[in-house]
Amino acid sequence: MTSLILRTMVRLLLPLLLMFSVFLLLRGHNEPGGGFVGGLMAATGFALVSIAFGSTTARQVLRIDPLFLIGVGLLLALSSGLVTLWLNQPFLTGIWYKLSLGTFGKLELGTPLLFDIGVYLTVWGVTLTIIFALEEVG
Amino acid sequence: MILWLTVALLIAAVLLCLYRVARGPSLPDRVVGLDLLSSVTVGFIAVYAVISGEIIYIDVATVLALIAFLGTVAFAYFIEKGGMPWRKT
Numbered sequence: 029m030t031s032l033i034l035r036t037m038v039r040l041l042l043p044l045l046l047m048f049s050v051f052l053l054l055r056g057h058n059e060p061g062g063g064f065v066g067g068l069m070a071a072t073g074f075a076l077v078s079i080a081f082g083s084t085t086a087r088q089v090l091r092i093d094p095l096f097l098i099g100v101g102l103l104l105a106l107s108s109g110l111v112t113l114w115l116n117q118p119f120l121t122g123i124w125y126k127l128s129l130g131t132f133g134k135l136e137l138g139t140p141l142l143f144d145i146g147v148y149l150t151v152w153g154v155t156l157t158i159i160f161a162l163e164e165v166g
Numbered sequence: 167m168i169l170w171l172t173v174a175l176l177i178a179a180v181l182l183c184l185y186r187v188a189r190g191p192s193l194p195d196r197v198v199g200l201d202l203l204s205s206v207t208v209g210f211i212a213v214y215a216v217i218s219g220e221i222i223y224i225d226v227a228t229v230l231a232l233i234a235f236l237g238t239v240a241f242a243y244f245i246e247k248g249g250m251p252w253r254k255t
Contacts, residue, residue: 029243037235045232052229060222069229072236079243 029080038080042089045073053148063144067151075159083163094160097153105146108139172213179206197241204234 049069056062078086087093112121124138183206186199208227215223 029239029246034239041232041235048228048232052225060225065229069232072233076236076239079239 034080038076042073042077045069053144056144063147064151067148070152071155074156078159078163083160094153094156097149101146101149101153105143108142111139169213169217176206176210193245201238
């Protein structure tokens with residue numbers, strides 16, 4: 029669609045959706061949210077771009093092929109399990125590393141976070157592949 | 167008390183929206199009815215967050231308000247592309 033109102037709104041909404049998707053991803057360990065919902069929200073932003081500007085522009089805005097996102101996501105999820113094998117523990121064991129940030133408190137990094145980022149990228153890539161395919165065939 | 171009054175008004179809004187969706191003479195009328203229905207749902211979730219005291223529901227309302235826009239835009243896109251080709255008047 030070539031509506032000026034829609035195009036302006038999409039320019040405003042895309043950063044908002046991407047920011048909220050990362051927020052949902054990072055919060056997902058302790059509270060509702062997680063990689064799946066975050067990936068869906070990130071894909072929603074690019075679906076809006078694809079409706080307003082066409083799928084060619086949406087691919088240019090994304091810069092990378094959605095299939096590449098799927099591959100990187102699956103690789104990250106797999107590597108989060110393999111790290112534990114290297115430490116002589118069962119596959120996919122959650123390992124946490126508490127990073128002290130002084131006055132900002134503690135930052136908990138761990139393999140579940142890596143797994144969630146993998147899920148995020150995979151869902152994002154799969155959804156965008158489907159949406160772009162629907163747009164380009166129809 | 168005022169919360170339950172809000173809930174009653176929101177239920178009335180949902181019924182009016184459903185009437186417009188079911189009755190709406192044209193397709194765009196129904197789409198606008200559905201869009202308003204999703205906005206009323208955002209209101210419902212916000213009121214329920216206040217009633218139950220769970221802050222988390224506010225985020226659900228935010229997500230729904232952002233996503234509902236996509237639904238309406240997609241409907242508009244398909245209406246512009248051809249609407250309901252099996253029901254040309």
